[in-house]
Amino acid sequence: MIEARALTKRYGSTTAVDDLSFTVVPGRVTGFLGPNGAGKSTTMRMIVGLDRPTSGTVTVNGEPFQGLGRALDEVGALLDARAWHGGRSAYHHLLCLAQSNGIGRGRVQEVLGLVGLSEVAGKRAGAFSLGMGQRLGLAAALLGDPGVVICDEPVNGLDPDGISWIRALLRSLAAEGRTILVSSHLMSEMAQTADHLIVIGKGRLLADASMAEVIAAGPAGHTVLRTPQPEEFTRALRGRSARVEAGIDPEELLVHGLECAAVGDLGAALGLTVHGLAAQNPSLEDAYLELTRESVEYRISRGHETGPNDSGARR
Ligand code: ADP
Numbered sequence: 001m002i003e004a005r006a007l008t009k010r011y012g013s014t015t016a017v018d019d020l021s022f023t024v025v026p027g028r029v030t031g032f033l034g035p036n037g038a039g040k041s042t043t044m045r046m047i048v049g050l051d052r053p054t055s056g057t058v059t060v061n062g063e064p065f066q067g068l069g070r071a072l073d074e075v076g077a078l079l080d081a082r083a084w085h086g087g088r089s090a091y092h093h094l095l096c097l098a099q100s101n102g103i104g105r106g107r108v109q110e111v112l113g114l115v116g117l118s119e120v121a122g123k124r125a126g127a128f129s130l131g132m133g134q135r136l137g138l139a140a141a142l143l144g145d146p147g148v149v150i151c152d153e154p155v156n157g158l159d160p161d162g163i164s165w166i167r168a169l170l171r172s173l174a175a176e177g178r179t180i181l182v183s184s185h186l187m188s189e190m191a192q193t194a195d196h197l198i199v200i201g202k203g204r205l206l207a208d209a210s211m212a213e214v215i216a217a218g219p220a221g222h223t224v225l226r227t228p229q230p231e232e233f234t235r236a237l238r239g240r241s242a243r244v245e246a247g248i249d250p251e252e253l254l255v256h257g258l259e260c261a262a263v264g265d266l267g268a269a270l271g272l273t274v275h276g277l278a279a280q281n282p283s284l285e286d287a288y289l290e291l292t293r294e295s296v297e298y299r300i301s302r303g304h305e306t307g308p309n310d311s312g313a314r315r
Contacts, residue, residue: 001023001026002023002179003057005058006021006057007043007056007057008020009042009046010054017039018202021205026177026179027178028174028180028195029180029195029196030182031190032182032183032197033200034200035201035295035296038202041079041183043200044079044183048060060074060075070101072143073144075146075150076141076144078137080152089125091122093140094111094139103143114139115136115138115142117136134162149180151180153185187283197211199214214287215287218286219290220282222255222280224255225254225255226247226251226253227267227273227275228273229273230251232270232272233267233272240262242257243256260279
C-alpha cells in the first residue's frame with residue numbers, strides 16, 4: 001500500500017507536486033497519468049526516498065521509505081532504466097545489487113528468467129537495447145520479491161511483443177496481491193493494463209477513480225457515418241435532435257446522440273445512401289484529454305502550438 005497525504009514538492013519557484021493525496025491499494029494495477037511535467041516522476045521519486053517532500057508525507061506499507069528495514073524486499077522501482085554500470089554484465093549488475101541487500105544468488109537467476117534475459121545474462125549491459133534495458137531495470141525492481149512495485153514508463157522502447165509481455169507481468173503481479181503503480185503516456189496501453197487510475201495535472205490531483213469511472217466521465221461515444229449525401233443526412237439527423245459534426249472529409253459525418261442502428265434505419269427510411277457506419281466507443285484517450293485539457297503546457301493544434309486555454313485545441 002502506498003499513501004500520499006498533502007504531498008508537496010517545490011523546486012525554487014516551481015511547484016512540481018501540489019498538495020497531492022491518494023492511496024494505492026494492493027491487488028490491482030493503478031495507472032499514474034498526467035501530461036509531461038505534471039509531477040509523476042517527482043511523486044515516484046518521493047515514494048522511494050530519492051527526493052524529499054517539501055511538505056506532506058508519503059509512506060509505503062505505513063512507513064516512510066527511509067524507515068523501511070530491507071527496502072528492496074518491500075518496494076521495487078523501475079524509474080531510470082539506465083541506472084547501472086554499463087561495463088558490467090546483466091548478471092553481475094543484479095548480483096551486486098543482491099549481495100549488497102542480503103539477497104541470495106538463486107534469486108538473480110530467477111528474476112533473469114522472469115524478465116526473459118537468461119540467455120544474455122553474461123553480456124555487457126551497456127550494449128543492451130532500450131527494451132532490454134527496461135527488462136533489466138524490471139529484474140532489479142523485482143529482485144527482493146517486493147509487495148509494492150513502481151514503474152515509470154516501463155514500456156518505453158519495447159516492441160509490441162515486449163509491451164504485451166509487460167502488461168501480462170504487471171497484471172499477474174497485481175493478481176498475486178501486490179501493489180502496482182505504473183505510469184505511461186500510451187493511453188491505449190494503459191486502458192488494457194490498469195484497473196484504477198490516478199490522474200494529475202500541474203502537480204494536483206485531477207482524478208482518483210476506476211478505469212470505468214474515468215471513461216464514463218469523459219465524452220460520450222459517437223457514430224461515424226460515411227455518405228455521398230452529407231447535406232441531406234445532416235438535415236435529417238438534426239431533425240432527430242442528433243448533433244452532427246464534419247469528419248475528416250466531406251463524406252464523413254460524426255453523429256452524437258444517435259446510435260449506429262438508428263442512423264442506418266433513418267438512411268433506409270429516407271432512401272439516403274450509406275457508405276459506412278461505425279460506432280466510436282468512449283475511450284480513455286478522450287476522457288484523459290478532456291480531464292487534462294487545462295493542465296497541458298503546450299498542445300499541438302492544426303499545425304500550431306497553443307496554450308492551455310485554447311478551446312480550438314480539440315475537435
Ligand atoms: P512528469 O514526470 O509528470 O513529466 P516531473 O515530475 O518530471 O513531471 O516534473 C514536474 C515539474 O517539476 C516540471 O515542471 C519539472 O520541470 C520540474 N522538476 C522536476 N525535477 C526537477 C529538478 N530536479 N529541479 C527543478 N525542477 C524539476
